[in-house]
Amino acid sequence: MSSRKQVFAIFDNADKRQETLPFEKRILTYLDSHNATALVEPEDFNDADFVISMGGDGTFLRAAGRVGNRQIPLLGINMGRLGFLADVLPSEIESTLDRVLSGDYIIEDHTVIKLESDGEEVSCNPFALNDIAVLKRDSASMISIKARVNGDFLVNYRADGLIIATPTGSTAYSLSNGGPIIVPQSGSLCITPVAPHSLNIRPIVINDTGVIELEVESRSHNFLVAVDGRSLKMAEGTRLTIRKAPYTVKIIKLKNRRYFSTLHEKLMWGADNRQ
CATH class of the missing domain: 2.60.200.30 (Probable inorganic polyphosphate/atp-NAD kinase; domain 2)
Known part of the structure; x- marks a missing residue:
């Protein structure tokens, strides 16, 4: 007897839908081939096990607002610039979903x-x-x-x-x-x-x-x-x-990603640019 399919709700930036569409198709193809279900822009997230935010940090904040107190873990794919909250690169979509489906991630509770x-x-x-x-x-x-x-x-x-x-x-x-x-x-x-x-x-x-x-x-x-x-x-x-x-917002982080390394990469924390 097969286990229940995991359900991923996809939330994107409506103003940049044309940019995100090719990447959404990659997610749909991947999930379909891995016995998982994708819901694109559902009216609510009640049936979702995970929410994927596709955009920048602003899109991630709106997705978090939609999730509210439902305690559904959020994964942010960065289609913007800085991507402090949405920290998964488009090139990492499949490898990241591999790890999510296998449970190889941690959940951070954010105030x-x-x-x-x-x-x-x-x-x-x-x-x-x-x-x-x-x-x-x-x-x-x-x-x-x-x-x-x-x-x-x-x-x-x-x-x-x-x-x-x-x-x-x-x-x-x-x-x-x-x-x-x-x-x-x-x-x-x-x-x-x-x-x-x-x-x-x-x-x-x-x-x-x-x-x-x-x-x-x-x-x-x-x-x-x-x-x-x-x-x-x-x-x-x-x-x-x-x-x-x-309640807190639950954010998915890969185990090899650490907060201080994100500071170094995204904010150039501690960088010495002197020649």
Whole structure:
């Protein structure tokens, strides 16, 4: 009696479908010949054992948003540029699927954070794998953000914005604003200001069990909140709460891939380019 077929859901970037189509065909051919099933852009992922994201890191984040709390492992095939989350090259598709089907991989649990507004869930998907950013809405002036952690006053940020980043998101927007690189599974979050008015306000790393509360004042009387890039307009005076979600995102990693080697390859970490 044959074992149950493994089901792979394929999620791609609709804007680059023509680019990904030849590689999707390779995946379909491979899975069909290895007693596995592929679902291309299904309405939901409920029947999937694995989700394959085909695109860059932005596509991977959208796939993670679709997976939500279902605990389905994600595999990222990099059709973009940097590919920090989507780290499988197109040339490695078949060899990687070989290893996935044989169980030769590890699962990394990545922290997710959740946004609440005045104690209620926000209108869009409130969960972020990378970061939640509070940003000024126009180019006129900075905003003022009063921050508390576990009810204790932290600081009143006067800046263009504030980024709350997970370890996964520490190599994204937060890093470009001077935030530290945080190793996954370190149990931390980073609060990074965007263009702060005061030079003595620096990024701070806190335990990921901490509950962050933010109150925003703005001359334009509104501001933006970006949840993994999904933007919402908020009214001044809205109280935001950011906390760790009750679930993690499971990411497939091959056993020979290590986080620090990825830093070296993708971010040129520690490279000395002096002649």
